Structure formats: C-alpha cells, structure tokens
Amino acid sequence: MSRQGAPILEVRDLRSGYGKMEVLHGIDLVVREGEVVAVLGPNGAGKTTLLNSIFGIATIHSGQVILAGKDVTGLKPHQIVRLGVGYAPQTNNVFPELTVEDNLVMGAYMRGRDPSIKDDIKEMFKLFPEIARRRNQKAKTLSGGERQMLAVARALMSRPKLLLLDEPTAGLAPKAASTLMRKIEEIRDMGVTILLVEQNVAKALSIADRGYVLVGGRIVKEASAEELRNIEMEKLFFLGGE
Ligand SMILES: Nc1ncnc2c1ncn2[C@@H]1O[C@H](COP(=O)(O)OP(=O)(O)OP(=O)(O)O)[C@@H](O)[C@H]1O
Numbered sequence: 201m202s203r204q205g206a207p208i209l210e211v212r213d214l215r216s217g218y219g220k221m222e223v224l225h226g227i228d229l230v231v232r233e234g235e236v237v238a239v240l241g242p243n244g245a246g247k248t249t250l251l252n253s254i255f256g257i258a259t260i261h262s263g264q265v266i267l268a269g270k271d272v273t274g275l276k277p278h279q280i281v282r283l284g285v286g287y288a289p290q291t292n293n294v295f296p297e298l299t300v301e302d303n304l305v306m307g308a309y310m311r312g313r314d315p316s317i318k319d320d321i322k323e324m325f326k327l328f329p330e331i332a333r334r335r336n337q338k339a340k341t342l343s344g345g346e347r348q349m350l351a352v353a354r355a356l357m358s359r360p361k362l363l364l365l366d367e368p369t370a371g372l373a374p375k376a377a378s379t380l381m382r383k384i385e386e387i388r389d390m391g392v393t394i395l396l397v398e399q400n401v402a403k404a405l406s407i408a409d410r411g412y413v414l415v416g417g418r419i420v421k422e423a424s425a426e427e428l429r430n431i432e433m434e435k436l437f438f439l440g441g442e
Pocket residue numbers: 218221223241242243244245246247248249250290399
C-alpha cells in the first residue's frame with residue numbers, strides 16, 4: 201500500500217500557536233506525493249493548529265514548512281493557495297448566504313476569469329451529485345453531509361496538489377461518513393495528495409497510507425495505517441505515549 205512519491209510537504213521541528221501561546225511543540229512530518237496521510241489525536245491536541253500553521257493562519261515561532269522543496273514558512277494563506285494547497289477547514293468552511301454554485305466559484309477566486317472554472321464546477325457536481333441537485337440553494341440550507349461535501353469541493357476549486365482536510369466527517373452519521381471517505385479516495389485517485397485530520401480513527405485508517413498521532417502538541421506515534429489499526433488508540437490518546 202505504500203506510495204513512495206517525492207515529498208510534497210515537510211514540516212520540520214515546528215513550534216507554533218496563536219500569538220505568544222505555543223500549541224505545537226516541535227512537529228516533524230512528511231507527506232509524499234500521492235499519499236493519504238492521517239493526523240489523529242484527541243480534542244485540543246493541536247490538529248487544527250497544525251493545518252493552520254501549514255496554511256499560514258497560525259503563528260509560527262520556529263521551524264519550517266516546506267512545500268515541494270520550497271520554504272513557505274510564514275507565507276500568507278493566499279500565497280499558500282497559489283502554491284497548490286487547498287484547505288477545507290473544520291468550521292466556517294462554506295459561505296452560508298451564497299448558493300452552492302457561488303461557493304464553488306469563490307473557491308476559484310485566485311484563478312481570475314479562467315474559462316475552465318465552469319468545467320471544474322461540472323467536475324465537482326459529477327464527483328458530488330448530492331450537491332449538484334442543490335446548486336441554486338443557499339449553502340445554509342444543506343444537510344451536514346452535503347455541507348461537508350461542498351467544503352471539500354470548494355477547496356478543490358483552486359486545483360490543489362495537496363488538500364488539507366480537517367475532520368470532514370465530523371457530525372455525520374456512519375453512512376454519510378463512509379460515503380465521504382469513498383469520495384476522498386476518488387480525489388486521491390485524481391492525483392491529489394491528502395493530509396486528513398480525523399477523530400474518526402477507523403474511518404481515517406480505512407483510506408490512509410500512513411498516519412501520525414498528535415497528543416498535547418507533540419507527535420507520539422508515526423506508523424503505517426496497518427500498524428495504527430492494530431494499536432489501542434484510546435490509550436495512546438489519553439496517555440500521550442507508549
Ligand atoms: N484561534 C485560537 N486562538 C487561541 N487559542 C486557540 C485558537 N484555536 C485553538 N486554540 C487552542 O489551541 C489548542 C489546540 O487546539 P486545536 O484546535 O488545534 O486542537 P484540535 O486537535 O484541532 O482539537 P479538536 O479535535 O477539538 O478539533 C487548544 O488548547 C485551543 O484552545
């Protein structure tokens with residue numbers, strides 16, 4: 201199952217947080233082209249902060265973020281997007297007052313008047329027929345599962361090489377969560393590399409190649425998905441190490 205491409209993302213000894221507060225205390229992580237890499241951990245571990253640090257939202261105190269060999273530490277989100285990173289955040293991930301279709305258009309804002317945006321919207325509706333039917337409805341009227349699909353689709357509209365997903369299955373019933381996981385596999389098969397933050401350990405490990413366990417702002421375990429499936433994750437989450 202291992203996919204051995206070149207590193208698309210490297211995080212080196214990263215210390216970051218919000219303002220002066222340090223949340224991540226020295227994170228090292230690698231994602232290779234073509235992989236799905238899971239980041240697992242309990243509430244408050246710093247999973248979202250890790251994605252926020254990569255995407256230029258959190259404050260980086262020291263360490264580096266490297267995208268395809270280029271040091272991007274401290275760049276702003278709009279610059280990170282242009283370098284091929286898409287982000288579907290955990291919260292506030294759609295524009296509730298805009299229609300489904302306009303949310304997708306907004307996701308492509310950095311592409312200007314690129315005529316292929318229309319084709320990509322069609323592609324997104326093919327990938328997510330569930331939201332195609334609702335293209336003219338405001339995003340706030342969507343169900344939880346539909347909204348998560350829209351958030352992922354919106355992030356794909358910048359044509360990212362690397363997609364950051366923060367708990368895409370949060371709050372979804374098991375069936376909707378499984379459907380979304382299959383879609384994430386389809387996105388991987390389209391050639392997009394994926395860094396997937398999840399609390400749903402079993403679901404995440406069903407599609408991941410490898411994973412990291414983050415507890416208290418530190419990586420306490422890195423292993424193949426197969427190995428992670430066989431360890432007592434709850435214990436690791438609460439004890440923060442072996
Ligand atoms: N915008 C912020 N400003 C200040 N502190 C924050 C901010 N966002 C998060 N924190 C703090 O940083 C720590 C890590 O939060 P983070 O959201 O990264 O955890 P998480 O692993 O994503 O948790 P969850 O599983 O609940 O989403 C927490 O103590 C949280 O209170």
